[in-house]
Structures are given as structure tokens and as C-alpha cells.
Amino acid sequence: MSDQEDDIILSELDDEELVQQMFDDLYDGLREEIEEGVNILLERGWEPYRVLTEALVGGMTIVGKDFRDGILFVPEVLLAANAMKGGMAILKPLLAETGAPRVGKMVIGTVKGDIHDIGKNLVGMMMEGAGFEVVDLGINNPVENYLEALDTEGADILGMSALLTTTMPYMKVVIDTLVEQGKRDDYIILVGGAPLNEEFGRAIGADAYCRDAAVAVETAKDFMARKHNRLAAG
Amino acid sequence: MDAPSDRDLTETGLAAAGAGRILLIACGALAHEILALKRVNGWDHMDLQCLPAKLHLYPERITGEVEKAVLHARDTYDRVFVVYADCGTGGLLQVKCAEMGVEMVAGPHCYAFYEGLDRFAAHDDEITAFYLTDFLVRQFDAFVWRPMGLDRHPELRDMIFGNYTKLVYQAQTDDAALRAKAEDCARRLGLDYEYRFTGYGDLAGALAAQA
Numbered sequence: 001m002s003d004q005e006d007d008i009i010l011s012e013l014d015d016e017e018l019v020q021q022m023f024d025d026l027y028d029g030l031r032e033e034i035e036e037g038v039n040i041l042l043e044r045g046w047e048p049y050r051v052l053t054e055a056l057v058g059g060m061t062i063v064g065k066d067f068r069d070g071i072l073f074v075p076e077v078l079l080a081a082n083a084m085k086g087g088m089a090i091l092k093p094l095l096a097e098t099g100a101p102r103v104g105k106m107v108i109g110t111v112k113g114d115i116h117d118i119g120k121n122l123v124g125m126m127m128e129g130a131g132f133e134v135v136d137l138g139i140n141n142p143v144e145n146y147l148e149a150l151d152t153e154g155a156d157i158l159g160m161s162a163l164l165t166t167t168m169p170y171m172k173v174v175i176d177t178l179v180e181q182g183k184r185d186d187y188i189i190l191v192g193g194a195p196l197n198e199e200f201g202r203a204i205g206a207d208a209y210c211r212d213a214a215v216a217v218e219t220a221k222d223f224m225a226r227k228h229n230r231l232a233a234g
Numbered sequence: 235m236d237a238p239s240d241r242d243l244t245e246t247g248l249a250a251a252g253a254g255r256i257l258l259i260a261c262g263a264l265a266h267e268i269l270a271l272k273r274v275n276g277w278d279h280m281d282l283q284c285l286p287a288k289l290h291l292y293p294e295r296i297t298g299e300v301e302k303a304v305l306h307a308r309d310t311y312d313r314v315f316v317v318y319a320d321c322g323t324g325g326l327l328q329v330k331c332a333e334m335g336v337e338m339v340a341g342p343h344c345y346a347f348y349e350g351l352d353r354f355a356a357h358d359d360e361i362t363a364f365y366l367t368d369f370l371v372r373q374f375d376a377f378v379w380r381p382m383g384l385d386r387h388p389e390l391r392d393m394i395f396g397n398y399t400k401l402v403y404q405a406q407t408d409d410a411a412l413r414a415k416a417e418d419c420a421r422r423l424g425l426d427y428e429y430r431f432t433g434y435g436d437l438a439g440a441l442a443a444q445a
Contacts, residue, residue: 075382078394079387079390117397139397165343
């Protein structure tokens with residue numbers, strides 16, 4: 001995609017062309033170009049939240065869709081994520097300053113016994129892009145880590161990830177502990193990871209299984225909207 | 235028969251010979267070991283069909299492909315045995331095999347049954363280990379290096395393997411050249427190296443029980 005575009009000067013493009021070019025650059029995993037594009041849009045007076053949603057999340061949504069459809073593979077998605085990370089690093093402090101909308105707060109982590117975090121990191125990043133505050137617990141988390149973080153952070157959503165058939169049952173340990181403590185219904189629980197499926201998510205008592213980062217974002221938004229509706233009605 | 239090439243076993247699998255009462259439907263990564271066990275034990279009544287080993291790059295496709303193979307072959311043979319462990323299917327392969335009335339190998343994956351399920355499960359300090367078998371050492375570039383994009387983007391190495399600490403080479407055969415290659419794979423991934431001879435482990439028993 002990038003071969004014929006080597007000579008493009010980003011600052012000479014109008015806003016619409018620049019966003020389209022940033023979609024292409026994200027797709028190609030070009031971190032420096034994304035950072036440059038973000039800075040140009042900010043200089044032109046774009047609100048940080050608008051840069052995030054229209055340029056970065058818009059571009060990553062295309063990447064996510066092509067990954068789901070088997071057009072892109074893990075390496076390309078990682079490169080795109082790395083490019084988006086570059087843009088996010090510029091925007092994050094500005095988003096905090098400008099009071100961008102906060103959709104909700106998520107605690108996310110890979111379960112005990114599992115060190116795989118590519119999918120979890122993508123979900124965390126896309127959730128941040130969608131306006132969620134994300135507390136990332138990293139890998140190999142025992143139940144205590146989740147419980148403590150949910151409590152201290154006042155989270156709305158718990159996200160758990162696992163890549164191994166041998167570690168995915170641990171998600172049930174976490175959910176069962178929340179049930180025992182009478183806290184299960186305080187949180188929206190989303191689970192994901194390559195060997196999981198919807199049936200497994202239902203069987204362990206999660207609210208939803210999310211097959212990829214884009215689905216996780218949509219599901220989280222949907223559940224948060226329902227939560228607000230319930231609170232408004234109650 | 236000539237030994238199938240690793241490349242074919244990775245990309246296309248192995249067609250059944252069409253002779254024998256029992257059909258083994260296996261992962262291409264196990265073909266050499268199964269053929270060796272057949273040879274040593276004289277299991278001429280067992281035929282072998284392998285699905286492409288690269289299916290492991292898309293574990294969500296394994297159950298469907300195994301199902302297709304079983305349904306296609308079941309009327310031709312007295313019995314079909316599926317030589318896959320769970321292999322990242324999240325229990326779906328087990329459910330499908332039970333539904334079709336065929337047995338499969340127990341355990342989460344081949345690393346576990348090569349070492350022996352109990353012994354493998356006892357390694358509770360090995361969550362940061364990346365395992366290779368003989369086949370995977372030979373096919374390291376086709377199976378790990380290229381699919382993970384490390385030939386084109388070496389900077390991705392630490393994003394993908396940064397949480398691992400060591401590469402464990404589970405050897406099915408004692409082969410100095412493979413040991414050297416496995417050690418080199420560890421170096422390329424930036425991991426410590428450990429050699430562990432397993433032989434055929436629980437695979438031999440699982441096939442003997444079907445013979």
C-alpha cells in the first residue's frame with residue numbers, strides 16, 4: 001500500500017486526505033508517520049478526542065476487520081498496534097487535560113498460568129481508543145489481583161484473557177469467587193482468547209465472550225449503555 | 235513408503251495409503267513419529283492420514299477439518315482414531331469426536347503427551363517456556379519465524395516472545411544436528427535453551443491401545 005506513496009508530504013494534505021493517509025499508514029504499521037499525522041491534526045486545531053476516534057480508531061477498525069477476515073495476520077496487526085501506540089502516547093496526556101468523555105473503567109489481565117498478552121494488549125488499546133479508562137494488570141494474574149484491582153479502581157468492567165486450553169478454566173475461578181463474595185453483579189465480565197468460544201463464556205458465567213478487540217469494544221459499550229439505562233430507570 | 239517431506243506435512247498433509255483396518259487421522263507434525271511407531275511395532279493394519287501441520291496457526295479450524303476427514307473416511311475403515319490432543323480448540327475437538335463416536339489422544343497438546351501428561355503437568359514453573367519438538371525444530375522457519383513476521387520485522391520479536399524466558403527442545407530422537415538447530419532457534423528468539431529427551435512419550439501408549 002505504501003510503495004507509491006513514498007513522496008507524500010503529510011502536511012500538504014487537507015484534513016480528509018490526511019485522515020485517509022493515516023488509515024493507510026496505520027494499516028502499514030508506520031509509527032513515525034502516524035505520530036506526524038497526529039501532530040499535524042492537533043496543530044490544525046483538532047480536539048485530541050477527535051484525532052483519536054476519527055484517525056486512529058477509524059484506522060485500527062479497518063485493521064481489525066481485515067484481521068478477522070483473514071486478510072491481515074498477527075505480525076501486521078502488531079505493527080499497526082505499535083503505530084497506534086505512538087499516536088496514543090501523544091494524545092493521552094492531552095485527553096486527560098481536555099476532559100474527553102469517559103465511557104467506563106475496565107480492569108483487564110491475562111489469567112494465572114498464562115503469559116500471552118498480544119490479544120489483551122490490543123483489547124486494552126482499542127478500549128482506550130473508545131474512551132474507556134483501562135487498568136492493565138499484565139499477565140499471570142491470580143484471583144486476588146483481579147479482586148483487589150476491581151475494588152480499588154472502582155471498575156465497571158472486568159476483562160480476562162487466556163490463550164491456553166489449560167489456563168482458560170481459571171476464569172471460572174475468578175467469577176466463582178466474585179459470586180461467593182456477592183460481587184458478581186457489580187461488574188460486566190468480558191472474556192476472550194483464541195481457544196474460547198461463546199459456549200464457554202456462558203458456561204463459566206461471563207457476560208460475554210468477545211472474539212476480537214473490535215467486538216470487545218462494541219460489547220463493552222452496549223453493556224455500559226444498558227447499565228446507564230438501568231440506573232436511570234431505577 | 236518414502237518418508238513424506240516436512241514441507242508437505244506442514245502445507246498439505248499426507249493422504250492415506252488406503253490399506254488397513256484402522257485409520258489414524260493425525261496432525262502432520264506427528265507423521266514421522268507415527269510412521270516410526272508403525273514400523274517398529276509392525277502395525278500394518280493401521281493407515282495414516284495427516285492434516286496439514288500449519289492448521290495449528292489457525293486452531294479454530296482444526297475441529298472442522300478433523301470432522302470432515304473423519305466423516306469422509308469412517309465408512310472405509312473399521313475404526314478411526316484421531317491423533318490430535320486438544321491443540322487449542324478449547325475442548326471443541328473433544329466434543330466433536332465424542333459426537334462422532336471416535337476416540338482421540340488425551341491432553342492439551344503434543345508437548346504434553348510427548349513428555350507424559352503427568353510429568354508435563356508437574357512443571358508448574360514452566361509457564362514461560364516455549365516448546366519445540368523434532369518436527370518444529372526442523373520447521374522452525376516455516377512454523378514460527380515466518381508466520382510471526384520475524385523475517386520481515388525482527389523488531390516484533392520482543393512483542394511476541396518478550397514474556398517467554400526459555401526454549402525447551404523436547405527431543406523425540408537423539409540427533410546432534412537437531413540439538414544444534416534448536417539451540418540456534420533459542421538464540422534467535424532471545425531465550426535460554428533447555429534440552430529434554432522425551433522419546434515418543436504417551437503417543438506410543440495411545441497408539442498401542444488402538445492397535
